[in-house]
Amino acid sequence: MTGGLSDLGVLTGRELRRYARDRAYWVGQIVFPLAFVAFVGFGLNDVIRLPSGTSYVGHLATGLLAMLVGSGAVGGGFSLIEDRSSGFLRALLVAPVSRAHLVLAKLCARVLVSLVLVAGLGVLLASFTPVRIRDPFAALFSVTAITSIFVALGVALAARLRRLESFRLVAALVTVPFYLFSGIFYPVSTLPAPTRWIAQCNPLTYGVDLLRYALLGVNELPLLRSYALLAVLTVLSVFVAVWSFDRGTRG
Amino acid sequence: MARSSTNTAVEAVGLVKRYGDREALAGIDLAVPRGACFGLLGPNGAGKSTTVGVLTTLITPTAGSATLLGHDVVRERAAVRRNLGVVFQESALDPELTAREQLVLHARLFHLESPAARAADWIDRLGLGEHADRPVRALSGGLRRRVEIARGLLNRPGVLFLDEPTTGLDVAARARIWEELRALRRGGDTTIFLTTHSMEEADALCDEVAIVDAGRIVAAGSPEALKAELGGDVVTLVLERPELAAEALAAQTGVRSVVLEAADGPDKAGALRVTVSDGTRRLAGLLDCAREAGVVEVDLRRPTLEHVFLHHTGHAFEDAP
DSSP states (O other), X not given: OHHHHHHHXXXXXXXXXXXXXXXXXXXXXXXXXXXXIIIIIHHHHTTOOOTTOOOHHHHXXXXXXXXXXXXXXXXXHHHHHHHHHHSHHHHHHTSSOOHHHHHHHHHHHHHHXXXXXXXXXXXXXXXXXSOOOOOHHHHHHHHHHHHHHHHHHHHHHHHHOOSHHHHHHHHHHHHHHHHHTTTSSSOGGGSOHHHHXXXXXXXXXXXXXXXXXXXXXXXXXXXXXXXXXXXXXXHHHHHHHHHHHHHHTOO | OOOOOTTEEEEEEEEEEEETXXXXXXXXXXXXXXXXXXXXXXXXXXXXXXXXXXXXXSSOOSEEEXXXXXXXXXXXXXXXXXXXXXXXXXXXXXXXXXXXXXXXXXXXXXXXXXXXXXXXXXXXXXXXXXXXXXXXXXSOHHHHHHHHHHHHHTTOOSEEEEESTTXXXXXXXXXXXXXXXXXXXXXXXXXXXXXXXXXXXXXXXXXXXEEEETTEEEEEEOHHHHHHTTTOXXXXXXXXXXXXXXXXXXXXXXXXXXXXXXXXXXXOOEEEEEEETTHHHHHHHHHHHHGGGOEEEEEEEOOOHHHHHHHXXXXXGGGOO
């Protein structure tokens, strides 16, 4: 068991080291949401009135953070394809390490990166929007859940797609509907009936709502239901990720 | 299941791997003695990498079984992996990490003591000192291969697999890798299992080879024994009066046949083609015997593994399907 935990630590450390070295990645991840909130959020702030009474700029900022966490997490699958094409994956597969630890390391590293991003952007956004870290536990919970669900999605796609180009395209096609029907841009309650139903079947809706509660103090959906659903989906996602990876690496 | 004996490092019995209709391995049998340098020799696409894939637990065989140091490669994967070192044909390094980081990472995954010291030791042994802290993507092909060899040896594996270790390297880098592999053989009890499509490489490094063609082993043994099976070395003597020496040469020990080749040129000199076992040692005797016939020219050709391949498959190495 300690051996397993130490493997997980070693592999997570490697993933984090790769993220830490990719400066362009961090610049993009910080500049894009700030610019989007500043230009689009403030532009629409006086145009859009929300039922909850909060400002649109806060709504959009929290939604974008959730989207950033989700799209970054799908990149967990992207890094798997990178490992495969660099050949490094094979070196790991012949090492005495369990397949589960290889995937869990990607997940853990991604959760940590997501938390750092949300904390950092949260502080920056606090200077010009109503975003504050009001409930750290809800923030931690929602970020971990969104990350796990999207890492699982990314790994499941990566197990089937061998080329980086096809992964990028398919990942975008698959994830965009999640973002559009999740309350990232507009509150779910303002959507017309059929779209609202789709949104209610979308796990991201609950993650976005919980993150919004953590950072703005407002929520549309019952908190307990969001916590329960996300907890179940997170556990399920971990299994899906491990299973997909195992299937994808069998020769 | 046949349990491999303690003197066998790698054993395969009837390994078959099918991908749809294509049969990559059509029944491979192998037995590699412990401590040997074993070469799996064959043209591209013969099934060498698939065999290595099965033996290193990456590929599940369709039929047949294999063991590595007595551990079944399908049912005891964890035990097999603990005893493995693998240098893949294509680079298998993380391009973003430095050579040192890769080695430390692997030392940790094998739960070795003092990983940093272990990595430093191998960096030193393979002469990677000044390149150790550069990201792998900035290293040349030869240096990368050395990093991979260092990684393969880090855990003192029972068996080190090298899949085409010098393919794509320039002559100098290749010579360096050969030197390191020879040093490794002198230094320890690691069994080396290498695949190559270079006859020269197999001849230079291996004490046991198996020749694979179209997913089957067509011949196996020491390079010397395989070549000896072809009947020995060929000594060609160009003589002033070849007819004088032919009979005496045929009576010499080790001589299998003497063939008179047509005289060419105005001086009426002719060539005798003498097939003899252990030609290098018997050459002096043959020359003594032919002295009276007037020796003009001598040529000694040893059969190569190329000839062995041709003999067993009926087609030249490059013409493999």
